[in-house]
Amino acid sequence: MEHEHEEAGAKKILHATINGVAVEAEENETILHCARRYGVYIPTLCELDDIDHTPGTCRVCLVEFEMPSGDGKTKLATSCNTPVVEGMTVQTRSPRARSAQRLQVELLLADHDQDCATCVRHGSCELQDVAQFVGLHENRFYKPSFVEKRPVDDSSPAMIRDMSKCIRCQRCIAICREGQGVDALVQVGIGQDKAVGLRFGLSQKESTCVTCGQCVLVCPTGALGERDETDKVLDWIYDPEIITVFQFAPAVRVAFGEEFGLPPGANVQGQIITALKRIGADIVLDTNFGADLVIMEESAELLKRLASGSRPTFTSCCPAWINFAEIHYPEILPYLSSTKSPMQSMGMICKTYLPEKMVLDPKKIRTIAIMPCTAKKDEAARLQLQFDGKAEIDVVLTTREFARMLRREGINIAKLEPSDFDNPYMGEFSGAGAIFGTTGGVMEAAVRTMYYVANGKEYDAIEFEQLRGFEGVRSATVDMGGSIGIVKVAMCHGLKPAREIAELVLAGKADFDFIEVMACPGGCVDGGGNLRSKKAYMPNALKRRATLYNVDRQQHVRQSHNNEQIKTLYRDFLEKPYSDKAHHLLHTMYTDRKQTLTRTVKEIWEDLTISDPLY
Amino acid sequence: MDVKSVRGFVGNKLSFSEVSASDGVKMAAEMAPEDVVSIITASGLKGRGGAGFPTGKKWEYAFGQEGHPKYIIGNADEGEPGTFKDRLILTDFPELVFAGMAIAGCAVGAEFGILYLRAEYGWLREHLEAAIAHCREKGLLGKAIGGGKDFSFDISIRMGSGAYICGEETALLESLEGRRGDARNRIPFPVQAGYLGKPTVVNNVETLAWVPCILVKGPSWFAGMGTRKAPGAWLFSVSGDCKRPGIYEYPFGTSLRQILADVGADNPKAVQVGGASGNCVPPSGFDRTMTPGDLATGGSIIVFGPGQDMFAVAENFQHFFADESCGQCIPCRVGNQRLLEAIARMRANGLDKDSERTVRQLAQTMSVASKCGLGQMSPRAFLSILNNFAGELPGHA
Numbered sequence A: 001m002e003h004e005h006e007e008a009g010a011k012k013i014l015h016a017t018i019n020g021v022a023v024e025a026e027e028n029e030t031i032l033h034c035a036r037r038y039g040v041y042i043p044t045l046c047e048l049d050d051i052d053h054t055p056g057t058c059r060v061c062l063v064e065f066e067m068p069s070g071d072g073k074t075k076l077a078t079s080c081n082t083p084v085v086e087g088m089t090v091q092t093r094s095p096r097a098r099s100a101q102r103l104q105v106e107l108l109l110a111d112h113d114q115d116c117a118t119c120v121r122h123g124s125c126e127l128q129d130v131a132q133f134v135g136l137h138e139n140r141f142y143k144p145s146f147v148e149k150r151p152v153d154d155s156s157p158a159m160i161r162d163m164s165k166c167i168r169c170q171r172c173i174a175i176c177r178e179g180q181g182v183d184a185l186v187q188v189g190i191g192q193d194k195a196v197g198l199r200f201g202l203s204q205k206e207s208t209c210v211t212c213g214q215c216v217l218v219c220p221t222g223a224l225g226e227r228d229e230t231d232k233v234l235d236w237i238y239d240p241e242i243i244t245v246f247q248f249a250p251a252v253r254v255a256f257g258e259e260f261g262l263p264p265g266a267n268v269q270g271q272i273i274t275a276l277k278r279i280g281a282d283i284v285l286d287t288n289f290g291a292d293l294v295i296m297e298e299s300a301e302l303l304k305r306l307a308s309g310s311r312p313t314f315t316s317c318c319p320a321w322i323n324f325a326e327i328h329y330p331e332i333l334p335y336l337s338s339t340k341s342p343m344q345s346m347g348m349i350c351k352t353y354l355p356e357k358m359v360l361d362p363k364k365i366r367t368i369a370i371m372p373c374t375a376k377k378d379e380a381a382r383l384q385l386q387f388d389g390k391a392e393i394d395v396v397l398t399t400r401e402f403a404r405m406l407r408r409e410g411i412n413i414a415k416l417e418p419s420d421f422d423n424p425y426m427g428e429f430s431g432a433g434a435i436f437g438t439t440g441g442v443m444e445a446a447v448r449t450m451y452y453v454a455n456g457k458e459y460d461a462i463e464f465e466q467l468r469g470f471e472g473v474r475s476a477t478v479d480m481g482g483s484i485g486i487v488k489v490a491m492c493h494g495l496k497p498a499r500e501i502a503e504l505v506l507a508g509k510a511d512f513d514f515i516e517v518m519a520c521p522g523g524c525v526d527g528g529g530n531l532r533s534k535k536a537y538m539p540n541a542l543k544r545r546a547t548l549y550n551v552d553r554q555q556h557v558r559q560s561h562n563n564e565q566i567k568t569l570y571r572d573f574l575e576k577p578y579s580d581k582a583h584h585l586l587h588t589m590y591t592d593r594k595q596t597l598t599r600t601v602k603e604i605w606e607d608l609t610i611s612d613p614l615y
Numbered sequence B: 001m002d003v004k005s006v007r008g009f010v011g012n013k014l015s016f017s018e019v020s021a022s023d024g025v026k027m028a029a030e031m032a033p034e035d036v037v038s039i040i041t042a043s044g045l046k047g048r049g050g051a052g053f054p055t056g057k058k059w060e061y062a063f064g065q066e067g068h069p070k071y072i073i074g075n076a077d078e079g080e081p082g083t084f085k086d087r088l089i090l091t092d093f094p095e096l097v098f099a100g101m102a103i104a105g106c107a108v109g110a111e112f113g114i115l116y117l118r119a120e121y122g123w124l125r126e127h128l129e130a131a132i133a134h135c136r137e138k139g140l141l142g143k144a145i146g147g148g149k150d151f152s153f154d155i156s157i158r159m160g161s162g163a164y165i166c167g168e169e170t171a172l173l174e175s176l177e178g179r180r181g182d183a184r185n186r187i188p189f190p191v192q193a194g195y196l197g198k199p200t201v202v203n204n205v206e207t208l209a210w211v212p213c214i215l216v217k218g219p220s221w222f223a224g225m226g227t228r229k230a231p232g233a234w235l236f237s238v239s240g241d242c243k244r245p246g247i248y249e250y251p252f253g254t255s256l257r258q259i260l261a262d263v264g265a266d267n268p269k270a271v272q273v274g275g276a277s278g279n280c281v282p283p284s285g286f287d288r289t290m291t292p293g294d295l296a297t298g299g300s301i302i303v304f305g306p307g308q309d310m311f312a313v314a315e316n317f318q319h320f321f322a323d324e325s326c327g328q329c330i331p332c333r334v335g336n337q338r339l340l341e342a343i344a345r346m347r348a349n350g351l352d353k354d355s356e357r358t359v360r361q362l363a364q365t366m367s368v369a370s371k372c373g374l375g376q377m378s379p380r381a382f383l384s385i386l387n388n389f390a391g392e393l394p395g396h397a
C-alpha cells in the first residue's frame, strides 16, 4: 500500500506543448528529453544522454518557450538542461529558435578548422549534421588565426588529438573521468584559449592517458581519432615483393557490418575474409587462433603460479589495461600474466613458424592486425614486443581504418559472398577463442582448458554461465575438481572497476586466483577502435556480445586445447605450453611508467602570481 | 598593511555605523527561523551582488530544502570593475557581515558558513580572521550563540582563485570544491544543490551586512529609506572623473543627477552604472533614478568626463570580458573576442550598415544564449555606448 503511494507520488505528470503538439513530461524531465520521446529533433552537440553528460557549452539546443503566465512573451532556453514546466509552450523550429541555433553553430565554426574533405570524420560528423540542420550558409566570424594556434598532438603511436576540430563539448573529459576513472584529460586555458588538454600539460604519449580510445567513441567531431595508417598498408598490398599477413580480432567481425548497412551485431567474418582477399591480402588469418594459443600459455602459466602460491594473476591481453597498470599501478605489475596478447602472439608465430611451414622469407612478411582497439597501436610499438629488432606486428588498423580502407578500394562488404579461412597452419579456431572479444570471455576460455588439465576430460556443460554477467566487477567460484579444486576468479570491464580491483589487491583484500581485465566497458566489442556511433555510447554492446556467444556455440571445437592446428603448432614448433621456446617467444615483461609529480602543490601555489590589475 | 588606511573615502553617513552586530544575532537567536525569513522578506531587501534577487525569497527556498547540512556563503569576491564597496564593508564592518551570515544560518538551518574572499584581498585575511575570533569571544559565532540554546554557527575564510568569473555563484561553488571556476548549469539552483551538492545560500557581503541592521532597526526602517516600489538603501562605489570619488550610501529612488552633484562630477559626458557589466548612461538619462527597473545599479558608478573617448571605454570593458570569460560556452568564448576585434575595427574605420547588423546580432546572441551572467551581461556596456555615442565613430556626422 505504502509502496503504491510512493509510486503515485513519484510519477507527477506535467503537461505542455512542443511545436503545438500536446506532450506529457515527468517532473524534472528536460525539454530535450521530452521532445526526443515525441520524435521531435532538436540539434545538440555537447549533450550525450548515454553518459549523462549535459555541460551546457554548445548552446545549439536553444528553443523558444512561453510560460503559462508569460503574457505572450517568449524566451529562449537551452533545452538540454531546462525542465518542462506545467503549461509551458515550446517551439523548437520557430524563426527565433532557428536563428539562435544557427548563430551558435556559426560561432562554433568561427574557431574550427573547416577542411571537411580531409577530415577523418567527414560524412559521420555530428557538427556537420547540425550545421546542415540549422541551414548554415554564412561564416561571418571565422578567423584563421584561431585555428592556427590550436595544437595537433601526434606524439602517441595510437591516437591523434587535433584541437583545431574541437568544439569543447567536454564529452571526452567526462568519459575519461567519470566513465573510465582515468582522468587524463582536463580543461585548460580560459576565454578564447579554453581547450581540452592532458593533465600536467603533457603530450598524449607522455601523459597518464592509456589510449583506451573511449574518448574517441564519444567525440562528436574529428578532433580525436586514431593514427591513420591505411596508406602504409595499401602500399604494402601493392608491393609485389611484400607478403601481407592479415589477422582480425574476434570483436571485429561482429562490429563491422553497420558501416555497410547491415544490422548491428551481424557476423561478417566471411565477408571480411573475402574483402581482404579482394584487395590483395596474401594471407588472411584469425586472431582467434592467437586467442587459443594464449589460452594454452596462460593456463599453463596460471597453474604454475597457483602451484607456487602466488595469487592473484591478472590477464594481460588488453593493452590499455597494461598501459593503465604500468602508468597508474606499477605495484601491480608482478601480478600480471607474462603471456603476450593474442595479436602479438600471432605476430610472433607469423614471423617464425608460418614462414618455416610455408617456406617464405620472414623478412618479406608484414603483419597487419585489424583491431577494435586504439591501444593495440601502442602495444605494437612497444620495444618489449620486437623480435630481432623488428616489430612483431607491423601495423594495427582500427576497425574504423579498415572501413576507410575498404571504401577507398570501393568495396562494400554487404555485397560480398562470405568465404572461409584457408590457411592450413593458423586458420582454425575454437569457440573459446571467439568469446575473447567480450567481458568474461578470456576467463571462460581459460577455465575450459584448465578444467581439462585438472580432470583429463571436458566440462560437461561446456559453457560457464556463472562467468557471463555484465556488471562492472563480477566474481565467481569455479570448482575445477581434480588436481586444482576451487578457483576464485573475478572479471571486470572498464577501467573504473579495474581500479577498484587493483586497489583491493594491493590492500590485500582481494581473495582471487585469476582476474580478467578489459579496459573498455563491455570488452573489445566496445573497444575504442570500433566504428563510431552518433549521439550514443555503446549502443550495440549486448547484440555484439550475443553474436560472439553464438559463434562459440556453432563452433565444432569449443576448447582451445582441442584446436588441431594449435596441437600441431606445439608438436612441430613450440614443444609444449610454457616450454622454454614458448616462453621466449610468447611471454613478455612490463615496466613502471608511473607519472610522478616532481613539484608539490605548495610549490605550484607559490609560483602562481595574481596578475597585476589591468583595468 | 594598515587595513583602515586603504578603506577609501566615505562620502556620507553610513547606516552600518549605527548598528551593533551582536544585537542582531541575539534577536535572531530568540526567533523562529520562519520569523527571521519574514522580517527579511518584509524589508524588501534585494541581493547586492548584481542580480538583485529578493533575499527573503532565497532564504525561504533554502529553508524549505530537505538536504542537510546546509551552507551559507558570503560572496566577497568583489570583482566587478569600478566596485569597491564590499572592501569598505570588510575593513570597517566585518562583524555585520559575519552576523548576517549567522542570522542567515539561523533562518535556513545552516551551521556552517564560508567567506569566499577575493584573492586580491588577501591582505584583509588577517584582519577578518581577527574579527571572526572576536565574534567567537563575544558569542556571536560558535556553539549556542546569541544566547540561543541550540543555535550554532561558525565561519571559515577561503581564498578566491583570482578570476572575475569566480564571483558568479555557481563558479564560486566549483572553485570552493577545488575545481576550475566554471559556471554550472542554472538548474538546479544553489539553494537546491550548491556547495558539495547541498542546499546553499550565496549572498553578497553587502546584502549580509544589511541583515543585522534590518533585524535591529526593523524592516519598516529599511523599507522606509527607499521608495514604495524600491525599498531600502544601497552603497555605491563612485570613481572616475569626479572630485570626491569614494563610497556613498543612497536610498533607492535617488536620481543620478543628485549623486553626480554630491561627488563633484563637472559636466560629465556619460556615467557607467553597474560596473563593466552595467549600462552606460548619457546626459539625457541623468534624471533617471536608482531603482530596479529604471537603473539597476550593481552599486557602482564610473563617471566619464568630457574628454573621454567612449569607444575606447567600450574597448577597455570588452577587453576585460574577453580575458575573463571562462570560455566554456560558445557565445561568450568566441563572441567576446570577436566583439573586441569589432570595436577596434570600428574605432579605426567606422561602422557600415552591414557590419552594424552583424555586430548587433552577435551582441544579442551573447546576451540571450550565454550560459552564465558573464556572457549575458558582457555586451551591455558596448551596446549602450553604440546606441548613445555612435556619433563619435569615424565617418559619422
Ligand SMILES: Cc1cc2nc3c(=O)[nH]c(=O)nc-3n(C[C@H](O)[C@H](O)[C@H](O)COP(=O)(O)O)c2cc1C
Pocket (backbone or CB within 6 Å): B046, B047, B048, B049, B050, B051, B052, B053, B055, B075, B076, B077, B078, B079, B080, B164, B165, B166, B167, B168, B169, B170, B202, B203, B204, B205, B207, B208, B372, B373, B374
Ligand atoms: C560574472 C559574474 C560575477 C559576479 N561577481 C560577483 C561578486 O564579485 N560578488 C558578488 O557578491 N556577486 C557576484 N556575482 C553575483 C553572484 O552570482 C550572486 O548572484 C550573488 O552573489 C548573490 O548574492 P545576492 O543575492 O546577495 O546578490 C557575479 C555574477 C556574475 C554573473
Ligand code: SF4
Pocket (backbone or CB within 6 Å): A175, A176, A180, A182, A183, A184, A185, A208, A209, A210, A211, A212, A213, A214, A215, A216
Ligand atoms: S584514450 Fe582513454 S585514457 Fe586516454 S584520454 Fe581517452 S578516455 Fe582517457
Ligand code: SF4
Pocket (backbone or CB within 6 Å): A165, A166, A167, A168, A169, A170, A171, A172, A173, A196, A215, A218, A219, A220, A221, A223, A224
Ligand atoms: S576533443 Fe572531441 S569530445 Fe573532447 S571536447 Fe573536443 S570535440 Fe568534445
Ligand code: SF4
Pocket (backbone or CB within 6 Å): A212, A317, A318, A319, A320, A321, A372, A373, A374, A375, A376, A518, A519, A520, A523, A524, A525, A526, A527, A528, A529
Ligand atoms: S578492451 Fe579490447 S578494445 Fe578495449 S583497450 Fe582492451 S583490448 Fe583494446
Ligand code: SF4
Pocket (backbone or CB within 6 Å): B165, B182, B183, B324, B325, B326, B327, B328, B329, B330, B332, B333, B370, B371, B372, B373, B374, B375, B376
Ligand atoms: S557565459 Fe562566459 S563565463 Fe559564463 S559559462 Fe559561458 S563562457 Fe563561461
Ligand code: FES
Pocket (backbone or CB within 6 Å): A043, A044, A045, A046, A047, A055, A056, A057, A058, A059, A060, A061, A062, A078, A079, A080, A081
Ligand atoms: S546540447 Fe544543450 S547546450 Fe549543448
